[in-house]
Amino acid sequence: MRQPMPYKWLPVVMEEACTGCGLCVAACGPACLETRNLVAVLERPQACGSEEHCVRACPEDAIRMAWLPSAGDTAIGLWRLLSEMEVKRKARPVS
Numbered sequence: 001m002r003q004p005m006p007y008k009w010l011p012v013v014m015e016e017a018c019t020g021c022g023l024c025v026a027a028c029g030p031a032c033l034e035t036r037n038l039v040a041v042l043e044r045p046q047a048c049g050s051e052e053h054c055v056r057a058c059p060e061d062a063i064r065m066a067w068l069p070s071a072g073d074t075a076i077g078l079w080r081l082l083s084e085m086e087v088k089r090k091a092r093p094v095s
Contacts, residue, residue: 004081004082004083005069005081005082006069006070006071006074006079006080006081007067007068007069007070007079007080007081007082008045008048008050008067008068008070008072008077008078008079009050009065009066009067009077009078009079009080010042010045010048010050010065010066010067010068010070010077011024011032011033011042011048011052011054011055011063011064011065012042012063012064012065012066012068013033013039013040013041013042013062013063014062014063014064015039015062017060017061017062018038018039018040018058018060018062018063019038019060019062020035020037020038020039020040021059021060022035022040023057023058023059024040024053024054024055024057024058024063025040025054026057027053027054027056027057028053028054029049029051029053030044030047030048030049031044031047032044032045032047032048033054040054040062040063045068045070045072046070046071046072046073046076047076048076048077049076049077050065050077050078052065067080
């Protein structure tokens, strides 16, 4: 039986909003982010600790976190299986 794809809580940079200031790069302890062509890029997602320091450091609100399909060491960062995310989605009350 095939293993379900794990998802990791990772930063997503909205290129159109990023000014390339580098504050997110400086705030990232594991050095996962780099600035390329005046835009922050998640260069090493496997090293991301899912701590959201980059999100808080961004003055333009150009970074958001999202559950993305990923591979790597599940001891680093926050991980979920797709089945876990579907259960949480179904458990939300409808308003």
